[in-house]
Amino acid sequence: MIKLILLLVLAYFIYEKIFKFYYRYWFYRRQGIPACGIPWPILGTLWPVKRVLDNLGPYSKTILEEYWHNYFGEELPPIFSDHRMPCASIIFCDPTYVNEIYTTKTKYMDKHPKFYRISYEQFKDSTFLQRSTELWAQKRKHLSQAFYKDKIKVMLKSAISVTNKRVQEWKKISTSENPIIVLNKQVQELIDDVVQVCVFGQSVLKKEIAYTEYGQAENRSIGKFLRFLTQNIFLRYGGIRQMTDWFDYLPVTRYEAEVFKNARHFRVFVQKLIDERRAEMKNPNWQSQGDFLTLMLQDEFFNSDEMIIDECNSFMIAANITTSITLTNALFYLIKHPNILQRVREECIKDLDVKEGLKNLSDEKWGDLLTYEGISSCNYLQYCILETLRIDPPARVTSPHCFTETIDVCGKVIKADTQWHVDIQYLHHNPKEWIDHEEFIPERFDPSSKYYLTPTGSKRHPMSFGPFLGGKRICLGKTFAESILKCILPVIFNQVDFEFEDKELLKRKPINTFLQEEPSYLVRLKQLA
Structure with a gap:
C-alpha cells in the first residue's frame, strides 16, 4: 500500500x-x-x-x-x-487582446484560484478575490452604491478636511529651519488618514493597531498596518509556492506564522469597530458620517460581520495603495515640471471661479469649492491625473487572473487554468499608440491636442489606457480614487510650493510601486509666492 x-x-x-x-x-x-x-x-x-x-x-x-x-x-x-509555473502564464501587451478580454470575453474573467488561496488569510471572501459567483455579483452591486454621487460627496468633504489640516502643518514646516520632507512618506501618512476616515469615520482617525514582527509589537496607523500586512501576504506568492500548491493556505516559516497572526489581529480590530459603531447608531442623536463601514451596516444585504470585515479590509488597502502612489507620482511630476504646475494652479482658480485665490481657505470653503460638480469642471487637473496614471500606473501589471473555461482570444486558445496578466505599463508606453511616451504631457488627454492621437495621426485604441483593469473585474473603487485625487491635489498645490532637494530627481525617477523597496523623494517645502 x-x-x-x-x-x-x-x-x-x-x-x-x-x-x-x-x-x-x-x-x-x-x-x-x-x-x-x-x-x-x-x-x-x-x-x-x-x-x-x-x-x-x-x-x-x-x-x-x-x-x-x-x-x-x-x-x-x-x-x-x-x-x-506548470500551468503557464500568458501576458497580454496589445490593446486588441485586452479589448476582447474586457468586452466579449469578460464573462469568463476571474481571479486565479492560486492568488485567492495565497491571500485568503487576509481577504477571505472579499469581492477583490472571490470567484465570480451570483453572491459576488450581488456584493459588487451593493458595494457600488457607496460610490454613488450623493454618497461620495460626504466622503470628499471628510477627505478635504483631513488634507487641509495636513497642508497647514506643511506650511509651518516650510518656514522652519529644516523645511525638508520625504514626499512619499508624508503622502502615505496623509492618505492613511484620508482613507481611514472614508472607510471608518472621523472617530477612528487616530486609532492605532499593534503589528508584530520578529516577536516585537509596534503600534501603527491602520493604513501602515495594512500595507505591511498585504505586502507580506502577497510575497507568499513567490518561493516554494511557485513550484507547488500544497502550502498555499499554510504558513511555512515562523515569520509567515506572524503574518497570519497579524491578519487575524486586524479582523478582531475591525470587529471591535463594528461593535462600537452599532452601539453609536442606537443613540437617537447619532448622525452618519457617510463612511464605508456605516453604509454597509445600514444595508440589510450585509447581514454577516465576516462579510463586512472582508470588504473593509480589501477596500481600505486597495484605496490606500492606489491613491498614495498616484498622489505621490502626481506631485513628483508637477514638481519636475513647474510650467505644468503653474498652469494647473491658474486653471483651478479659473475653473473654480475664485477671484481672491486659494492660499488660505478654511475646510468649509474648500469643501464648498471642491464639490463633486466643481471638480468635474477642472479639465486640466483631470488631464494631469490621467497622465500620471498613464506614465506611472499604481499597478504596473495586473494581479493573476484566469478564464473560467478554455477560450479563444483573438485566435489564440488559452487554457482555463493558465494564469494571465495584462501588462498595463507596456500598454501605457506602447510607442505605436503614444507620442513621446516617456514624457509627462497632460495634453495627450485633451481631444484638441496633437498628443491625443497616435504618432501616425490616427485615433488611439481605447484599451491603450487602462490603469483600473476592465470588464466585470474593473476596480470597484475607481470613481472613489479619481474623485479623491481631484479633491486633494488642489488643496495641496494651491497652498504650498515644492522643490526637489535631491537634484538627481530632476534627471530620473526611482520607481515608486507596491512590493518593492520604497524610495525617498527628498523635497523642500516653500511658501507659495
Whole structure:
C-alpha cells in the first residue's frame, strides 16, 4: 500500500512538474505565441527571475517587467507565455487582446484560484478575490452604491478636511529651519488618514493597531498596518509556492506564522469597530458620517460581520495603495515640471471661479469649492491625473487572473487554468499608440491636442489606457480614487510650493510601486509666492 502511494505521488510529481511544463510550453508555442525562455524540469523559468531579484535597483522596473524585458528586449510581443509555473502564464501587451478580454470575453474573467488561496488569510471572501459567483455579483452591486454621487460627496468633504489640516502643518514646516520632507512618506501618512476616515469615520482617525514582527509589537496607523500586512501576504506568492500548491493556505516559516497572526489581529480590530459603531447608531442623536463601514451596516444585504470585515479590509488597502502612489507620482511630476504646475494652479482658480485665490481657505470653503460638480469642471487637473496614471500606473501589471473555461482570444486558445496578466505599463508606453511616451504631457488627454492621437495621426485604441483593469473585474473603487485625487491635489498645490532637494530627481525617477523597496523623494517645502 505504501509503495502504491509513493508511486502515485511520484507519478503526480512527474506529470505536474515535468510533463505539464513542457506540454504547456508546446501548446502555446505551436500557436505562434513566443515564450519567455524554455522551462527547466521542476524549476520552470524561475532561475532568470532569481537573477533579476539579485540585480534590482532603485531605477529598475518591477520584478516581472525586468524579467520579461531581459528576455525580449525593450519591445515586448503583443502576447507571450511565461513558464515560471506548470500551468503557464500568458501576458497580454496589445490593446486588441485586452479589448476582447474586457468586452466579449469578460464573462469568463476571474481571479486565479492560486492568488485567492495565497491571500485568503487576509481577504477571505472579499469581492477583490472571490470567484465570480451570483453572491459576488450581488456584493459588487451593493458595494457600488457607496460610490454613488450623493454618497461620495460626504466622503470628499471628510477627505478635504483631513488634507487641509495636513497642508497647514506643511506650511509651518516650510518656514522652519529644516523645511525638508520625504514626499512619499508624508503622502502615505496623509492618505492613511484620508482613507481611514472614508472607510471608518472621523472617530477612528487616530486609532492605532499593534503589528508584530520578529516577536516585537509596534503600534501603527491602520493604513501602515495594512500595507505591511498585504505586502507580506502577497510575497507568499513567490518561493516554494511557485513550484507547488500544497502550502498555499499554510504558513511555512515562523515569520509567515506572524503574518497570519497579524491578519487575524486586524479582523478582531475591525470587529471591535463594528461593535462600537452599532452601539453609536442606537443613540437617537447619532448622525452618519457617510463612511464605508456605516453604509454597509445600514444595508440589510450585509447581514454577516465576516462579510463586512472582508470588504473593509480589501477596500481600505486597495484605496490606500492606489491613491498614495498616484498622489505621490502626481506631485513628483508637477514638481519636475513647474510650467505644468503653474498652469494647473491658474486653471483651478479659473475653473473654480475664485477671484481672491486659494492660499488660505478654511475646510468649509474648500469643501464648498471642491464639490463633486466643481471638480468635474477642472479639465486640466483631470488631464494631469490621467497622465500620471498613464506614465506611472499604481499597478504596473495586473494581479493573476484566469478564464473560467478554455477560450479563444483573438485566435489564440488559452487554457482555463493558465494564469494571465495584462501588462498595463507596456500598454501605457506602447510607442505605436503614444507620442513621446516617456514624457509627462497632460495634453495627450485633451481631444484638441496633437498628443491625443497616435504618432501616425490616427485615433488611439481605447484599451491603450487602462490603469483600473476592465470588464466585470474593473476596480470597484475607481470613481472613489479619481474623485479623491481631484479633491486633494488642489488643496495641496494651491497652498504650498515644492522643490526637489535631491537634484538627481530632476534627471530620473526611482520607481515608486507596491512590493518593492520604497524610495525617498527628498523635497523642500516653500511658501507659495
